[in-house]
Amino acid sequence: MTETNTLEVRHLVTQFHTRKGVLPAVDDVSITVPKGAIVGIVGESGCGKSMTAMSIMQLIRKPGKIEGGEILFLGKDLLKKTPKEMQAIRGDRIGMIFQEPMTSLNPVYTIGHQIVEAIRIHEKVSREDAWKRAVGILNAVGVPEAEERMKAYPHQLSGGLRQRVMIGMAMVCKPDLLIADEPTTALDVTIEAQILALMKKLRDDNGTSILLITHNMGVVAKMCDYVYVMYAGKVMEQADVFELFRNVQHPYTAGLLRSIPRIDNVVKRLYSIPGVVPNLLHLPEGCSFCTRCPYATDKCMEERPELRDIGGGHCVRCWWQMSELEGKAAQAPGQEDGAGQVTGQESCSGQAPEPEKEAGQILGQ
């Protein structure tokens, strides 16, 4: 199993020790990224998706601390590496791109300087060779007039070009894994489409595995093979992307999908999940979503559900499944809004034919 998986995160726990108490930012998260796959982590702000990525890179700072679990990268546990060994892996075997390309590039050095530096930290090559390779990678990520742009400073480039430079820098050492944390959130939609297409192309050409962190369900649907939905530090639902969108089983994921306006399906009134994301310091006793869930029962308030496999690698952290809950939907609060959006419900939670097929394909890659 290990050889086919670039990354296996097992039972990762990252906590922040604050004066007010212990904040479980990442709570028992397990994530698998098969070789050459694009795996998405999706959730709202504060759900722990970025913290999971930072934990994998071991970029967690005090008062945060990785308290437990394993992070197997190509079969070796990253948590057992020394800081020096970790530094050799970051930027070389694992590349990372962040949301805001302006703050992740150094404003006082040229683009060329920064890419050459990234190459020469990890490989013994001459400055000239590194420069040539840097120009090559800028061409590959679609930066026009790459030779010229090497001498430019970050502020002289547009947002889209900066993100291309970031991707180029992350890809220049041909990493096995690329972690992309909201790579297109700061970009315009036409530029976003370009960057997403570029990331897919890089995956197809180099076989790089990608862990894509986003809040945008559209980006997930477009890019990912497999998806993890996080809420309040926990994985709530995980499935193959086709399975998830066709056969959503967790009320949170269902609510999320229903509350996004869509250009291909107009509804009179949007569904909205009531309430706000709970404070991680004061999580409910039972399921962390129970305070906002229209289907919550006494059991949900009292007992914490575990992630369970409902078949074909589709896992849900819920005592119920949407397919069971839908039956009593007529009385459930919040459902009354859904009256006029029959098509929307169908596409989020229609019938569930053969989930195993696609899941098998992905894992078998």
Added chain:
Amino acid sequence: MSTGSTKELLRAEHLVKEFPVEGHKKGDAVHAVSDVSFSISEGETLALVGESGCGKSTLGRCLIRLLPLTSGKVYFNGQDITAMNERQFRPVRRQMQIIFQDPYASLDPRMTVEKIIAEPLRANKVCKTKEEMEEKVLSLMDMVEIPREYLRRYPHQFSGGQRQRIGIARALALEPRLVVCDEPVSALDVSIQSQVLNLLDDLQDQKHLTYLFISHDLSVVRHISDRICVMFLGRLCEIGPTAEIYDHPLHPYTKFLLASVPSPDPTKRDDAQPLLTGDIPSPVNPPSGCVFRTRCPYADAQCAAEVPQLRSIGGHEVACHHPLG
């Protein structure tokens, strides 16, 4: 533009807004808005969409005189507001308010919710007594569903969605007729975004508001607007009823813009979908003729030579020499 049956609330004629560029040679300017004309009918939601830097926010601010226009005229309720002085404009300003994008930056961190919502009331001397003022503030809080007991809290004690609700209460305190919503939900999480959109919807019904809804999010715009106005680099590309624009875009830019929105349905993936290449040109040196031609696959010599004018085709208006069939 407006369908004769509904009353026109605002009309913009040939609006131009330029910002001088310092440090460049004299006369250089950012052409933020160039020759834009349109109208908004009472009770409708007109959306202004476009990518960052296309001038949509500048246009919104110019319309309600938060920014002075370089040239052009704005008529509100039949009156030319561009010709008014401050004193004459004051009663009109009450009728046009704005909701800002960033709920973290648009509320004064040193003011309580009570003071924030009461500020427009105080500035316009709406309430005669303290009690009347407090009652009014409380009813506004009820309206946006902020619990009354939070009256004396400060902005940092609220979540992003709640802050945006406070911003909405402040904008509606003077019972305006036109509300400019400048990216009101783009800073919010998905689940909170739908709550605020529904609130805006309800308030429009209750108070017969007219919205100018500025957004870059085409899915949100499709949901909320009656008509859409697509902008590129300071110019109008296309304007028309929402369903028309989404189903039959005539301007190549509109078509590419719509195709770029990732659909939340993996079965609709299309990796072969044509993408718009290149970046947005500089608004300091916009291309000659049609500003979109440098990114447009259909551009020819005519597009470089002549600025396309808005013309009416099949229920909407489009500024393109080669509209899509």
